[in-house]
Amino acid sequence: MSTESPLIQSMRTAVAAAPNDVPLRLHLAELLLGAGLSEAAVAEAAVALQHAPGDAGARTLMMRAMGLPAPAAEQPEPTPAPAPPTGFDWAAAENEVADAVPPRFVTSGPTSTAPEAPLAADGGGDPGEAMAWEVDTPGTVTLADVGGMEEIKERLEAAFLAPMRNPELGRLYGKSLRGGLLMYGPPGCGKTFIARAVAGELGASFMSVSINDVLDMWMGNSERNMHEVFETARRQAPCVLFLDEVDALGAKRSRMQHGGMRNTVNQLLTELDGVGGANEGVFVLAATNVPWDVDIALRRPGRLDRTLLVLPPDAPAREAILRYHLRDRPIESVDLGKLVKVTEDLSGADLAHLCESASERALLDSSRTGVVRMIDMKDLLGAAKEIRPSTDPWFASARNVAMFANEGGMYDELLAYLKRKRKL
Structure with missing residues (x-):
């Protein structure tokens, strides 16, 4: 040594x-x-x-x-000229009329200091659609940009990030520089955004893949595409490979009638195994809304052997999401503390929809009266009353699975949450 x-x-x-x-x-x-x-x-x-x-x-x-081949030299892309500002500058207008109109936000007590960032990319942000084998360069988004959800951050740090940040300890204990994590939970709660934050924490490239990027009508092409996806991630290592809707990419083979899809799942299992250490530096994250439909072989040790339940945003996270989606809208006297209290159980997508609905209310009223007005708490609270949590149907389905099909204790965390929320 x-x-x-x-x-x-x-x-x-x-x-x-x-x-x-x-x-x-x-x-x-x-x-x-x-x-x-x-x-x-x-x-x-x-x-x-x-x-x-x-x-x-x-x-x-x-x-x-890490003993990996160095990437081929790439020509730097020319820096685009800054685009001219578009839209109305609400910040400048607010400063000019600060003495004439109420403040945009009011305080009704202690509020969270969560960062002004969207929690969930699938909750109304614009993460962009993943193209086949398109790799994003290391981003600046980290877990610090995820509002609230401290328990999830701690789980990620203990089970996934800490071993990857300390490779010398991993080698000492025989831990390979690879990993697999399955995130599950109701839709619209930020699984994609968390995956990007993990890539930022590791300083790694990010590659998002869904069934549309892999599935092909010609026999053998789907398996070849799956192999090429992993080969691209290996060439870009260190790389976070995000398998979105893994229940479609790795559905239970026992339920499949088409042999081609079974072969695709088999290929996915082979690539996850990374025979000969081929997956060194490739960190696989997968997300699904229906973990009970994922082939059990995918959760075998050495593949997606760790799970993380991503629940609806907590209070600090809801404040961060609401603040983000209201940042460029004309608002006045918005009490975020009160709004956070009445939006419990709403997902990130629900909160984005709430802000959109409140804007529509103010716009329609301005159109009818001919007098432009700001978005206020009446608009936001009215929209909140009309929006039902989109997570309720998911919990209704997950409840039965967690109670009667909890093999190996996979859904213990979900059961604890349902009991805490008195949904059992």
């Missing part, structure tokens, strides 16, 4: 004094790699990527330390 030289020890002291200095940390990683301490080099490169997700040098160094 290689030992650290005095020079490396001095560099560690310098990095500890300036932890945000990316070039200094990368120099330390180069020294560690040259001394044969590849695991320690991977750890330093990973921290550098967290501070500078788009740093090509840090990414190349991490791949060298």
Whole structure:
């Protein structure tokens, strides 16, 4: 086992004094790699990527330390000229008439300090539709941008992120630099956004795949597409591969009538196994609304062997989502604390719809009266009364599964939530 030289020890002291200095940390990683301490080099490169997700040098160094081929050099894309501002500048207008109109938000007590960011990309944001084998460069979105949901963050940190951030400990304990996590829960609660945040935490590329990207009418093409998806992720390692609606990609083979789909599921299982360590640096996240329809073989140890229940947003998360979707709308005297209380059990998508409905109310009233007015609490509370939680049908279905088909305790966390909410 290689030992650290005095020079490396001095560099560690310098990095500890300036932890945000990316070039200094990368120099330390180069020294560690040259001394044969590849695991320690991977750890330093990973921290550098967290501070500078788009740093090509840090990414190349991490791949060298992991024994992966370096990516082909790419020509930098020209920086587009800044687009001219569009739309009405509500912030400037508000400053001009600050003495004449009420404030946009009012405080009715202690409020959350959650960041102004959308919790769920599938809750009204614009995450973009995934194209076949399109890989996004490391993003700046991290778990700090997810409002509230502290329990989910802690579970992710303990079960998934901590081992990936400390590869030298993983090697010591025989833990491979790969992982599989299955997220499940009602639709519209932020599973896709959480997957992107995990990629940001790891400083990794992000690749989203659904059944539309894989399925093909010609025999054998679906299996080939599945293989190419994983090959692309391996070439882009470190990479988070997000399998959206995995119940369609990996449905129970016992229920399938078409042999082609069974072969596609078999190919997915083969790729997840990553024979020979081919999946080093590929972190597989999967999401589904119906985990009971996922083939049991997918949850075998070494594949998607960890699960995470993603529930409707809690109070801090609801405040962050509401603030995000109201940020560019003309509002006045909005009491977020009161609005958060009356929106319990609503998903991220429901909250986005609530803000849209309140805007429609104010727009229609302005059109009828000929007097433009702001969106107020009356509009928002009226919309909240009309919107029923879209999560209710999911919980109605999940309740029976959790009570009568809880093999191995997979749904223990869901049962605890249902009891806490008195939905059993």
